[in-house]
Amino acid sequence: xxxxxVPPERTVMDSIIHLWKTDPTTESxxxxxxxxxxxxxxxxxxxxxxxxxxxxxxFNLLPATLNELFTYVNEITSSIxxxxxxxxxxxxxxxxxxxxxxxxxxxxxxGTLLWEECPLFLVPPLAHADLIRKGxxxxxxxxxxxxxxxxxxxxxxxxxxxxxxxxxxxRCKSLNQRLHGLLKHESSxxxxxxxxxxxxxxxxxLDYSIKEQWNALYAITxxxxxxxxxxxxxxxxxxxxxxxxxxxxxxxAEVNNHAIGFSQSSSFFSEQQERVWEEGYSYFIKVFPLSNxxxxxxxxxxxxxxxxxxxxxxxxxxxxxxxxxxHNCEPNTEVDSGETRGSFGIKVLSSRFISAGEELTTTYVxxxxxxxxxxxxxxxxxxxxxxxxxxxxxxxxxSKNGRPLNQMNLDEGRCESVKSVHFNS
Numbered sequence: 504x505x506x507x508x509v510p511p512e513r514t515v516m517d518s519i520i521h522l523w524k525t526d527p528t529t530e531s532x533x534x535x536x537x538x539x540x541x542x543x544x545x546x547x548x549x550x551x552x553x554x555x556x557x558x559x560x561x562f563n564l565l566p567a568t569l570n571e572l573f574t575y576v577n578e579i580t581s582s583i584x585x586x587x588x589x590x591x592x593x594x595x596x597x598x599x600x601x602x603x604x605x606x607x608x609x610x611x612x613x614g615t616l617l618w619e620e621c622p623l624f625l626v627p628p629l630a631h632a633d634l635i636r637k638g639x640x641x642x643x644x645x646x647x648x649x650x651x652x653x654x655x656x657x658x659x660x661x662x663x664x665x666x667x668x669x670x671x672x673x674r675c676k677s678l679n680q681r682l683h684g685l686l687k688h689e690s691s692x693x694x695x696x697x698x699x700x701x702x703x704x705x706x707x708x709l710d711y712s713i714k715e716q717w718n719a720l721y722a723i724t725x726x727x728x729x730x731x732x733x734x735x736x737x738x739x740x741x742x743x744x745x746x747x748x749x750x751x752x753x754x755x756a757e758v759n760n761h762a763i764g765f766s767q768s769s770s771f772f773s774e775q776q777e778r779v780w781e782e783g784y785s786y787f788i789k790v791f792p793l794s795n796x797x798x799x800x801x802x803x804x805x806x807x808x809x810x811x812x813x814x815x816x817x818x819x820x821x822x823x824x825x826x827x828x829x830h831n832c833e834p835n836t837e838v839d840s841g842e843t844r845g846s847f848g849i850k851v852l853s854s855r856f857i858s859a860g861e862e863l864t865t866t867y868v869x870x871x872x873x874x875x876x877x878x879x880x881x882x883x884x885x886x887x888x889x890x891x892x893x894x895x896x897x898x899x900x901x902s903k904n905g906r907p908l909n910q911m912n913l914d915e916g917r918c919e920s921v922k923s924v925h926f927n928s
Contacts (some may be wrong), residue, residue, distance in 0.1 A: 508547045512558050518545060519564060531875070534559065575752045575886035579814070584744040586737060587823055590618035593863065595827060602746070604862050605827050611857040617836065621848045622820035623741060624729060626722040629819075632713055638662065641671035642687075643679035644847045682732055686790075699731060704789035711786050719750075720783045722819060723808045724790055727798060731791065739798075742811070745826055748886065750780070750809040756883045780806060814885055817849070825849060830885070831864035832877060832893040838865055874898070 510518075518541055523530050529540060538552040558564075581603055589595055592615075594606045611617070627635060627645025634640035640647050642663070648671045661676040662669045665688050670676035685700040705724065712721040730739040754776050784805045791800065798804075815826045818840050825838065828851075835857050839850040857863065868880045874897040881889050 507549050510545070510548050510550060512561070515541070515550065515555065515558050516562050516564065519559065572882060572888070573756050574882055574888060575748060575756060578752050579746050579748045579886060581746045582744045584823060584827075585740045587741070589824065592617055593824075601829050601862075603827050604829050605824075607857045607859055607861050607863060609859050611853045613853055613855050615853045617851045617853060617863070618824060619848055619850050620822050620824050623738065623823040624722075624726045624821040625847050626718075626725055626816070626819040626821075629712060629716070629718045629721050632709060632721075635668060638667040638669045641675050642668040642683055643670055643675040646671045682728055685732070686728060696732075699791060699793045700728065701790055701792055704786070704792075708786040708790055711783070715779070715783075717783060718819060719809050719812050720787065722816065723805075723812050724787055726812065726821070727791065727808070730798065741823055742821070745811050745815045745821070747807055748810045748814065749803070750806040750813065751776075753810050753813065753884075753886065756886060780809075820847070822849060825851060825865075828863060828865040830867045830881065830889065831891045832866060832868075832870060832889060833891065834864045834866045834870075835861070836863050836865055874901070 519537065522537075522540055522544065529537065532540070534556045535552060538550070538555045541555065542548060542550065579602070583595075583597065583603070587595070592608050592611060594608050595603065596606055597603055625644055627641070627643065631640040631645045631647075634647065635642050635645065638648075648669055661673055663683065665684075668683070668687070670679065685697055685702075686705045687702050689702050708724055709721065712718070726742065730742060733739065754773070781802065784802050787805060788800050791798070812821070815821055817825060817838065828836065828838075835853060835855050837852050837854045839852065867885055868877050870877075872880070874894060878888060878894070881887060
């Protein structure tokens with residue numbers, strides 16, 4: 504009598520993971536087709552499709568069609584930005600499906616300059632932090648500066664009289680000199696305002712941000728400092744009006760990726776994230792010792808600011824108008840930030856003819872990426888599954904050619920887009 508070979512759960516799981524590693528195209532197969540592959544590799548096994556699904560579910564390995572991927576677009580909130588000056592050809596509307604969005608007032612020809620914009624919050628690259636400290640990059644915009652061959656002066660620049668840091672222009676100095684002194688100089692700490700900032704704590708936070716390569720922590724610290732310095736309160740109100748979601752919520756999308764493997768690993772990943780957030784938070788609150796009355800400095804609001812920054816920043820900085828552009832894998836606008844560090848501004852141009860009333864869109868991801876990669880990046884970083892015309896064409900084409908891109912059912916997904924560009928953690 505032939506002995507029945509019923510493989511243990513862990514053996515089945517290892518077989519599935521090995522199959523995915525050796526042939527990545529099988530990651531998108533349905534449980535039915537995956538079952539066939541497994542039995543082909545192990546013809547001696549007695550394994551039903553039902554048991555395979557049960558094992559995959561237990562170890563969090565089910566394909567997207569069987570275990571709906573986590574999205575958080577419905578948890579993102581936003582409001583009308585106060586005192587936002589819109590470009591002449593652009594209208595702002597709040598829609599039920601996509602939230603805030605920008606729309607064309609009139610027909611717009613291809614190549615038209617729609618608007619130019621300076622950042623609401625300019626954040627220099629964290630990668631330039633050491634250069635900034637040594638006076639080799641602008642302390643405000645991060646632009647590299649060139650020293651003259653003789654003498655200590657900086658070409659077209661202004662050097663701080665107290666520390667080695669410099670500004671690349673008089674404009675940068677005029678915009679940043681006051682905040683620079685509050686965050687980086689321990690001298691003259693007698694005023695009430697100066698006591699609300701701790702330069703020594705900011706220096707430690709910067710060191711920690713560099714060590715952990717945590718740009719968002721560095722960025723929101725600068726943003727909160729600017730908000731506290733703004734006597735009108737407008738910057739704070741405009742920042743709160745951006746698309747907002749907790750970083751804790753965003754992290755769930757990354758944990759949900761089946762590539763993480765087991766539910767135990769997902770739990771461990773979440774615990775690690777919490778510890779990192781709490782550590783970063785401890786550095787953050789020490790920078791603002793006497794400011795608790797003006798800003799909510801709770802851990803929850805800290806995570807909300809991190810999430811808001813991450814889904815709204817473009818090349819590290821925040822732009823009030825540009826942040827309203829929703830996503831499309833075939834956008835009708837092009838954002839030119841090539842000279843951002845020189846003029847710290849962007850240009851938004853039409854990339855094709857745009858009809859009056861049509862929504863203006865940008866792309867949050869590299870349009871050259873494959874469908875599966877675009878979908879994963881959009882879901883993890885911005886919380887939604889894209890159902891634009893290009894994505895639907897990709898799915899239709901793959902079905903016709905018999906080469907499934909993945910098993911996501913776009914008709915069951917949500918197409919609402921968040922209102923931001925470029926993730927930066």
